[in-house]
Amino acid sequence: MNTTKKSVAIFYLFTMLAILAFAYWAMASNTNSSTAENELIAKTDTLSEDANSAKVQEQPIKKTTNIYYGLSENDATKIYLKSEKENKLIYRDNDENDKVQKTYGVVNNKIIIADSVNSSYKINMLNTDGSGKKEVISSNIFSANAPEVSTDTTWLLTTTFSNAERDYGFSLFIQNISGANKRKISLTNSGNIISPKFSYDTKKVAYITTNNSNESKIFVYQNSSSETTEIYSTSLNLFELAWLGDDLIFSATDSTPLKSNSIELYRLNIAEKTTKKITDDQDCEKNLLSINDNSNVVYINSSEPQDTISQIFGTPEDVKKAIDFNSIKASYIVGIE
Secondary structure, three states: OHHHHHHHHHHHHHHHHHHHHHHHHHHHHHHHHHHHHHHHHHHHHHHHHHHHHHHHHHOOOOOOOOEEEEEEOOOOEEEEEEOOOOEEEEEEOOOOOOEEEEEEEEEOOEEEEEEEEOOEEEEEEEEOOOOOOEEEEEEEEOOOOOOEEOOOOOEEEEEEEEOOOOOOEEEEEEEEOOOOOOEEEEEEOOOOEEEEEEOOOOOEEEEEEEOOOOOEEEEEEEOOOOEEEEEEEEOOEEEEEEEEOOEEEEEEEOOOHHHOOOEEEEEEEOOOOEEEEOOOOOOEEEEEEEEOOOOEEEEEEEOOOOEEEEEEEOOOOOOEEEOOOOOOOOOEEEEEO
């Protein structure tokens, strides 16, 4: 009898110990689970904060646009800087023997300009800080028209005119900025060669030829292979070219007398050799300039009461809109950065 009671007591003791052990294990598991869950929530919150921070950092920083433009007056050419805060004169060519003939854009806070010196040209880099300091990068350049300089200032395009029977007419040459490696691109014996323009990567040159039959043509020259291809022929009177991506923008007047005073802009798809008229405002669009790696074209809209700067964006819709500044009276656009 005593043995039976003792066995029952031992049984109840082990049962109680097992219940207590299970209860302790359950409490420990809940604690660990809560801790892990809290850590996961905290980690998720941290990741969420980091993601939000990253999103803030990825937002583009708005940059102030500076427009450099020129005014041609009787006694001098003046170059101005127009920003959202100021409009100031930064250069004036007072020297009669060193006059600004053409500008080619702004590169690394330097304005690339061509000065005429007697019967030749000189290519300079002009500081944009208003100091008037210039650095000569090429001189003694002989060209019938103002030379054209590539964006990276390594290549030069020049034109010459010859009365010789064998080479009569205008010729277009490409050469290094130093004058070396000179090659003839084109010769026309019954008209002119106008508006030669380098593509941004300097791999191609586009130019216009005219002839005595009132026909204008656009050619593209491949710098690496020295091959020239005729892209477009028209009875329109062509004036200027500008690269817009892989296409070209050109200005032209209709040969119809009633429309001959209006210079409009056209887009030429080089790959398809098709054109599309993109302005029809009866004004005179002039002084085209490719900017932003040829992704935009800016130009002067010659309308009353003053010439203003406008812009074509390289979108499929060929959107034309004014730059977001007050109207700027300008003879030509020097550059935008």
